[in-house]
Amino acid sequence: MRLLVTGGAGFIGSNFVRYVVEKLGWNILVYDKLSYAGRLENLQGVLDKILFIRGDIADEESFKKAVEEFQPDAIVNFAAETHVDRSINEPAPFIWTNILGVFTILEVLRSLKHDILLLHMSTDEVYGDLWGTDRYASEDDPLNPSSPYSASKASGDLLIKAYGRTYGIRYRIMRPSNNYGPYQHPEKLIPRSIIRLIHGKPPVLYGEGSQVRDWLHVEDTARAILTVLEKGSDYEVYNICGGMFATVREVVVKVLKAMEKPEDYIIYGKPRPGEDRRYAMKCNKIRELGWRPLIQLDQGLESTVKWYLENEWWWKGLVDERYVLADAPW
Structure with a gap:
C-alpha cells in the first residue's frame, strides 16, 4: 500500500x-x-x-x-x-x-x-x-x-x-x-512532568488534578x-480508547513513583479556562474489527519515563520556559 x-x-x-x-x-x-x-x-x-x-x-x-x-x-x-x-x-x-x-x-x-x-x-x-x-x-x-x-x-x-x-x-x-509515549512534545502533561523532574522542579497540575482521562499508549x-x-x-x-481511566493526578503520581520522587512533590495551579473534567467513549466499533489495546497504563508509563531519561538529545532543545518549566501556567 x-x-x-x-x-x-x-x-x-x-x-x-x-x-x-x-x-x-x-x-x-x-x-x-x-x-x-x-x-x-x-x-x-x-x-x-x-x-x-x-x-x-x-x-x-x-x-x-x-x-x-x-x-x-x-x-x-x-x-x-x-x-x-x-x-x-x-x-x-x-x-x-x-x-x-x-x-x-x-x-x-x-x-x-x-x-x-x-x-x-x-x-x-x-x-x-x-x-x-x-x-x-x-x-x-x-x-x-x-x-x-x-x-x-x-x-x-x-x-x-x-x-x-x-x-x-x-x-x-x-x-x-489521550495518547502518551515516546516522541511526545514536552509541552504535554507526561513528558512535561518527567522533564521538570529531571530539572529538579515539581510537576504542575491544573486545579486539583481531578480531570479524568482515558490513557492510550x-x-x-x-x-x-x-x-x-x-x-x-x-x-x-x-x-x-484504552479503557484505562485515571485522573491527571493519578498519572503524575505514577510518574513520580517511577522516578522515585514523593507523592506530595506536586504544585497545584489554577484551573485551565474552559477545562473539560471527564472524557469517556464507547469503542465497540473498533473492537468489532479485532483491535484491543495491549499496553497497560503502568507498563506504558514506566517505558515512557525510561525513554525520556535515555533520550535527552531528543527533548533538550524543545524545553520551552512558558509551557514546560513555568510553575504557573496561567
Whole structure:
C-alpha cells in the first residue's frame, strides 16, 4: 500500500510511520511543514526508508503536486495543532491548520477525482465534557467542543463528513483518547512532568488534578490506525480508547513513583479556562474489527519515563520556559 502521511513528523504520526515501515514495509511519503512539534528527529531510523516533503497542508498547490506525483492509495492526516493551552493563548494557528488545512485536503481530493481514501485523526475532545454523568460518548453523539482546539477539530470532522456526503470523498475518521509515549512534545502533561523532574522542579497540575482521562499508549494507537485502514468501512467514525481511566493526578503520581520522587512533590495551579473534567467513549466499533489495546497504563508509563531519561538529545532543545518549566501556567 502507498500512504501519504500528513503530519508524519509529529508525535502520533511519526510513531505510526515507524510502526508501518518496520512491520509492513509499505511505501510512505511524509508531508509535514516541520512546525515546533514536527521534527525530522522524530523519524530517526526510518528516514532512509521513506520519502519526505516539507509542506503545509493549507498550501493547495504544493499539496496537490505531492498527491499527483506520489499517487497514494490513502492519505492519513495527522497534521494538526493539538495543544489546548496554545489554542487558548493563540487560536489562529488552530483555525488555519485544523480547519483550512482539512478544507485544502478535501478540495485537492475533489479536484483530482481519484479513488483515494482519507483517514483523518480527530480527538475524543470533540465530544466535550462528560463530567457529572456516567455517559460514554458513541460515534453518533453530538459534538460539543469546549476549547478553540477541540472546536477546530470538530469543524474539520464536520467538513469531512459533508464532503463525503456531497462529493463522495471516501473517508474514515478516528477519535483516539489521550495518547502518551515516546516522541511526545514536552509541552504535554507526561513528558512535561518527567522533564521538570529531571530539572529538579515539581510537576504542575491544573486545579486539583481531578480531570479524568482515558490513557492510550501511542503504539496501540498505531495498531488501531492500521486496523481501520485494513478492516474499516468508508464513511464511518471510529472511537479509539484504552479503557484505562485515571485522573491527571493519578498519572503524575505514577510518574513520580517511577522516578522515585514523593507523592506530595506536586504544585497545584489554577484551573485551565474552559477545562473539560471527564472524557469517556464507547469503542465497540473498533473492537468489532479485532483491535484491543495491549499496553497497560503502568507498563506504558514506566517505558515512557525510561525513554525520556535515555533520550535527552531528543527533548533538550524543545524545553520551552512558558509551557514546560513555568510553575504557573496561567
